[in-house]
Amino acid sequence: MNVQSKAAGQGTVPVETLRAAHRVLAEFRYTPPKVERGYANRTLYINVGDNTIASKPMDDKMKQTFIGGRGFGLWLLWNAVSGDTRWNDPENEVILSSGPIGGTTVYPGAGKSIAVSLSPLTGTVIDSNVGGHFGPLLKFSGWDAIEVQGQAEEEVIVFVDGNKGLVQIIAAPLEESDSYVLPEQIVELFADTPAEKAGISSVSSGAGAEHTLMGCLNVTYYDMRRQFARVKQAGRGGIGTVLRHKKVKALVVKYLGVKGDSNAPADWEDLTRVGTKMHREIYVQDPIMNDMRGGGTTMLTAIMNDFDLLPVHNFRLGSHPEAKGLFKPQFKPYLNEGIPNGCWYGCTLACSSCVEGFRPRTGPYQGQSVHVDGPEYETVAGVGSNCGIFDPHAVLEINFYCDTYGVDTISFGTAMAFAMECYEAGILNQERTGGLDLHFGNAAASLEALHQMARGEGFGPVVGLGVRRMKKLFADKYGADPQFLQDIGMECKGLEYSEYVSKESIAQQGGYGLANKGPQHDEAWLIFMDAITKQIPTFEDKAEALHYFPMFRTWFGLNGLCKLPWNDVEPADNKKKNLPRVAARVPEHVSNYIRLFVAVTGRKDVKEPEDLVRMSEAVYNFQRLFNLKMGFGTREHDAIPYRSMGPVTAEEYESRAERYDAQLREIGFNPDGRSTAEKMAALRKHREERYQTLTDAVYKRRGWTADGIPTLETVKRLGIDYPDIEALLRKHLK
Amino acid sequence: MKVLVFDPELCDGCRVCEEVCSQTLFKEVDHQKSALCILDVEGQPGRYQANVCVQCGECIDICPALAIQRDKRGVVRIDKNLCVGCLSCVGFCPYLAMRVHPDYVVPFKCVSCGACAKQCPTGALSVQDLPDAELTVTEKRMKVMASPQAEVVA
Numbered sequence: 053m054n055v056q057s058k059a060a061g062q063g064t065v066p067v068e069t070l071r072a073a074h075r076v077l078a079e080f081r082y083t084p085p086k087v088e089r090g091y092a093n094r095t096l097y098i099n100v101g102d103n104t105i106a107s108k109p110m111d112d113k114m115k116q117t118f119i120g121g122r123g124f125g126l127w128l129l130w131n132a133v134s135g136d137t138r139w140n141d142p143e144n145e146v147i148l149s150s151g152p153i154g155g156t157t158v159y160p161g162a163g164k165s166i167a168v169s170l171s172p173l174t175g176t177v178i179d180s181n182v183g184g185h186f187g188p189l190l191k192f193s194g195w196d197a198i199e200v201q202g203q204a205e206e207e208v209i210v211f212v213d214g215n216k217g218l219v220q221i222i223a224a225p226l227e228e229s230d231s232y233v234l235p236e237q238i239v240e241l242f243a244d245t246p247a248e249k250a251g252i253s254s255v256s257s258g259a260g261a262e263h264t265l266m267g268c269l270n271v272t273y274y275d276m277r278r279q280f281a282r283v284k285q286a287g288r289g290g291i292g293t294v295l296r297h298k299k300v301k302a303l304v305v306k307y308l309g310v311k312g313d314s315n316a317p318a319d320w321e322d323l324t325r326v327g328t329k330m331h332r333e334i335y336v337q338d339p340i341m342n343d344m345r346g347g348g349t350t351m352l353t354a355i356m357n358d359f360d361l362l363p364v365h366n367f368r369l370g371s372h373p374e375a376k377g378l379f380k381p382q383f384k385p386y387l388n389e390g391i392p393n394g395c396w397y398g399c400t401l402a403c404s405s406c407v408e409g410f411r412p413r414t415g416p417y418q419g420q421s422v423h424v425d426g427p428e429y430e431t432v433a434g435v436g437s438n439c440g441i442f443d444p445h446a447v448l449e450i451n452f453y454c455d456t457y458g459v460d461t462i463s464f465g466t467a468m469a470f471a472m473e474c475y476e477a478g479i480l481n482q483e484r485t486g487g488l489d490l491h492f493g494n495a496a497a498s499l500e501a502l503h504q505m506a507r508g509e510g511f512g513p514v515v516g517l518g519v520r521r522m523k524k525l526f527a528d529k530y531g532a533d534p535q536f537l538q539d540i541g542m543e544c545k546g547l548e549y550s551e552y553v554s555k556e557s558i559a560q561q562g563g564y565g566l567a568n569k570g571p572q573h574d575e576a577w578l579i580f581m582d583a584i585t586k587q588i589p590t591f592e593d594k595a596e597a598l599h600y601f602p603m604f605r606t607w608f609g610l611n612g613l614c615k616l617p618w619n620d621v622e623p624a625d626n627k628k629k630n631l632p633r634v635a636a637r638v639p640e641h642v643s644n645y646i647r648l649f650v651a652v653t654g655r656k657d658v659k660e661p662e663d664l665v666r667m668s669e670a671v672y673n674f675q676r677l678f679n680l681k682m683g684f685g686t687r688e689h690d691a692i693p694y695r696s697m698g699p700v701t702a703e704e705y706e707s708r709a710e711r712y713d714a715q716l717r718e719i720g721f722n723p724d725g726r727s728t729a730e731k732m733a734a735l736r737k738h739r740e741e742r743y744q745t746l747t748d749a750v751y752k753r754r755g756w757t758a759d760g761i762p763t764l765e766t767v768k769r770l771g772i773d774y775p776d777i778e779a780l781l782r783k784h785l786k
Numbered sequence: 787m788k789v790l791v792f793d794p795e796l797c798d799g800c801r802v803c804e805e806v807c808s809q810t811l812f813k814e815v816d817h818q819k820s821a822l823c824i825l826d827v828e829g830q831p832g833r834y835q836a837n838v839c840v841q842c843g844e845c846i847d848i849c850p851a852l853a854i855q856r857d858k859r860g861v862v863r864i865d866k867n868l869c870v871g872c873l874s875c876v877g878f879c880p881y882l883a884m885r886v887h888p889d890y891v892v893p894f895k896c897v898s899c900g901a902c903a904k905q906c907p908t909g910a911l912s913v914q915d916l917p918d919a920e921l922t923v924t925e926k927r928m929k930v931m932a933s934p935q936a937e938v939v940a
Binding site: 157158250276277278279310311312313320321324327328329330331332333334335389390391392394397398399400 | 847848849850851852869871872874877878888892922923924927928931
C-alpha cells in the first residue's frame with residue numbers, strides 16, 4: 053500500500069513536494085557512540101522554540117538511581133520544570149526513553165519506550181509506555197532519551213539519523229498531522245530505499261489531540277510483510293496534546309543495522325539461554341493459556357464479563373447479555389494472522405493485532421480500505437461495552453479514528469461513557485450536545501463526537517476535556533448535582549479510569565486510587581487474587597500487594613520492557629511448584645528478569661527479586677514527590693469516585709442485591725425490611741471506611757506519612773535525598 | 787526441495803557428520819557448532835537418531851526481519867545481513883533444529899549442502915529431493931504483493 057492509495061481522497065501531496073517545502077532550522081552533527089551494556093550514556097536535548105540541539109552527558113548516579121526509561125524521563129523533566137509550570141508552558145517537555153534492556157531482541161517484549169510529560173489532564177507528571185521501534189532505534193543512534201522542550205513557531209519534524217550522526221529540526225509545513233497518513237509520508241521521506249523503511253520509527257499525534265486534552269502519541273514500526281507503518285499508542289494522560297501544542301508534527305529516528313548485540317550486552321551467552329528458553333515457553337504455553345498470538349488481549353472481554361468485571365454503561369455494571377458481541381470470536385474474522393505481530397523484534401507473544409482491509413462507515417475514510425492497529429481489550433471495553441456499544445465493527449472504527457486523530461481510546465471511552473450517563477440522567481440533552489443523541493449504545497453519535505474532536509467543533513471537544521472538567525462544567529453551566537457527578541465520574545487525579553470494574557476488590561480500588569499517575573492498571577491488577585481467589589484477606593496483605601506489585605511493575609518501565617510476557621504466559625509448572633500467592637509473582641520469570649538485567653548491564657549487585665523492587669522504589673517515590681512538587685501528591689488526591697467502590701444508583705444496587713445484602717449481613721446490618729436507599733447508605737459508609745483503612749495501611753507499608761508523603765527517612769534510604777527534595781519535604785512535613 | 791535425510795538403520799554413531807558440518811559452516815571442528823546433531827536413542831544402545839532441519843519453513847513465518855526465506859532449491863536459509871538475532875526461530879522450531887551458539891549472534895541451520903553425507907562412512911546421510919512444502923503465510927503474501935493487480939488482503 054503506498055501513500056497515495058492509503059490517503060485516497062485526502063488530497064495527499066507527493067513526497068517530492070513535501071520534501072521541497074522542508075527547511076532545516078537547526079542541525080547538529082555527532083559521532084554515533086557505541087552502546088555499552090544497554091546504555092548510550094547520553095541524552096538528546098531539543099528545544100523547538102529556540103532551535104537548540106544539544107547532547108547531555110549522563111553520570112553513573114543517574115544510571116544507578118533512575119535506571120532508564122520512565123526513571124530517566126522523570127529525572128529530566130524534574131530538572132526542566134518548576135512547581136508552577138503548566139502543561140502548555142514552553143518549559144514542559146515530551147520525553148521518550150526506552151531503558152537498558154530496551155532494544156534487546158532475544159527476549160520477548162523488550163522494545164518499549166516510556167513517554168513522560170506534564171499532563172494536560174492531571175496537571176502533574178504522567179508516564180505512558182508504548183511499543184514500536186522508536187526507543188531502541190534512538191538508543192542505537194546514540195541517545196538513551198530524547199527531551200523536547202519549547203514551542204515551535206511553525207510546524208516541525210525532529211529528525212535523528214543514527215548512522216550518519218545527524219539531528220535536524222525541519223520546518224515541515226505540508227505533511228498531514230493525521231497519524232494514518234503521516235507515518236507513511238515519513239517512511240517515504242526518510243527511507244532512501246524500500247529496505248530502509250524498516251529502520252525508521254516516528255512519534256506523532258493528530259488533530260484530535262489539538263482539540264482535546266487526551267491526545268495520544270502514535271509510535272511506529274514498519275511492518276515488512278504488510279508493507280505499511282504500524283502504530284502503537286502511548287495513550288495515557290494527553291502527551292499527544294503536549295506534542296501538538298509544541299507544533300511538533302513528528303519525532304523521527306532512522307537507524308539501520310539492528311543486530312542481536314546492538315545493545316552490547318555484558319553476557320550474550322546467558323541472554324541467548326534465557327531468551328530461547330522464553331521463546332520456547334511461549335511456543336508451548338501460549339496456545340494453551342491466553343493465545344495472545346491468536347488475537348492479542350481480545351480474549352479478556354469474555355473473562356471480565358464472566359467475573360462481572362467488564363465495565364458496562366459507565367462502570368455501572370460488570371457484565372451484559374450483549375457483551376458476547378465483543379468477545380474474541382467476533383473479532384477473529386477481522387484479524388490477519390500467521391505472521392509476526394510483535395511491536396519490537398523478538399516479541400513472540402505478539403499481541404499487536406492488525407485488521408487489514410477494514411472499511412469505515414463514517415468520516416474522512418468512509419468506504420475506503422484501511423488497516424486498524426488493534427483491537428486491544430482496553431479499547432474494546434472502553435469505547436465498546438462501557439458505552440453500551442456491542443458492535444465489533446463500530447469498536448474497530450472508533451479504534452481506527454482514535455489512533456488516526458491521536459486520541460487515547462481509554463480516556464475517550466471513559467469520558468464518552470460519562471457523557472452518555474449524564475445524557476441518560478437528563479443533565480445533557482440534544483440542545484446541550486448540539487444534536488448528538490448520547491444514549492448508551494449510540495455508536496454513530498460516539499463516532500460523530502470523535503470526528504468533531506478532529507474538526508475542533510461541536511460537543512466532541514467538550515468530551516475531550518475529560519471527566520474532571522466535564523463534571524465542573526455540567527455543575528456550573530447546567531446546575532447538575534456536583535455530588536452525583538463526583539460519584540459517577542470515573543476519574544482520579546484528573547485521569548480517566550482504565551477498563552476494569554473495581555467495586556468488589558478493595559485492593560484494586562487502591563490499585564487505581566493510589567497509583568502515581570492516576571487510575572491506570574499498569575501499577576497493580578489485583579482483582580483476582582483479592583476478590584476471587586482471596587489470597588490477600590487482611591489489610592496488611594493488601595498493603596503488601598500494593599507495595600510489591602506497583603514496585604515490581606514499575607521496574608518494567610525503567611528497563612524498556614513490556615509487562616505481558618511476565619504473567620500473560622507462565623511456565624507449565626508455575627502453579628504446581630508454587631503456592632498461589634507466590635505463583636502470582638511468577639518466580640521463574642522474575643528470575644529471568646534478574647538474569648536479563650545482569651546479562652545486559654553487567655551489574656553484579658542485582659541478585660534477588662528485592663533488588664529489582666528497590667530499584668523501582670526509588671523512582672516510584674521520586675514520582676510521588678514530583679506530584680507533590682506540582683501541587684498534588686497528598687492524600688486528598690488519592691480520593692476515588694464512589695462508582696469505583698460500590699453502587700451509586702438504586703439500579704446498580706438492585707441488579708446485584710443478593711451480593712450486597714449478604715455483605716451487609718456480614719458487617720452486622722440486617723437488610724431485611726430496609727429500603728434500597730438505607731441499604732445503599734450503609735454499604736457506602738462501610739466501603740468508604742475500608743478504603744481509608746486500606747490507604748492508611750498502604751502509606752505505612754510504603755514508608756509515607758498519613759498524608760501520603762514519603763518521609764525523610766524513606767527518601768534517604770532510597771538515595772533520592774537531593775537538596776531540592778529535602779527542601780520540598782521540609783515545606784510539607786512540619 | 788532438497789532435504790538432508792537420515793537413515794537410523796545405517797548410522798553407527800561416529801559423529802563425523804557433526805565435525806564435517808561445523809568445519810563447513812565455521813571452519814573449525816566443534817560439535818556444538820554443527821547444524822545436525824546425532825543423539826543416542828534412550829534405552830537402545832547402538833541406536834541413534836538425528837536432529838536436523840526438515841526444511842518445513844515454519845520459521846519463515848516467525849522471523850520478524852524477513853531474514854529467513856526459501857531458496858531456489860527449496861532450502862530454508864537465513865540472510866545474516868537481515869537477521870536481528872532475536873532467536874525467535876530457535877524457540878519456535880517444531881523440531882528444535884535451529885541452532886544457536888554464544889560465539890555468534892545469528893542462528894544457524896542445515897542448508898542441505900551434503901558435505902556431511904559425502905563423508906558419512908556408513909551412508910546414513912543423503913540429500914534427497916522431496917516434494918515441496920506448502921507455501922507459508924509469508925510466501926503467499928509476498929506473491930500477492932508482487933502482483934500489481936492484487937488486493938492487499940490476506
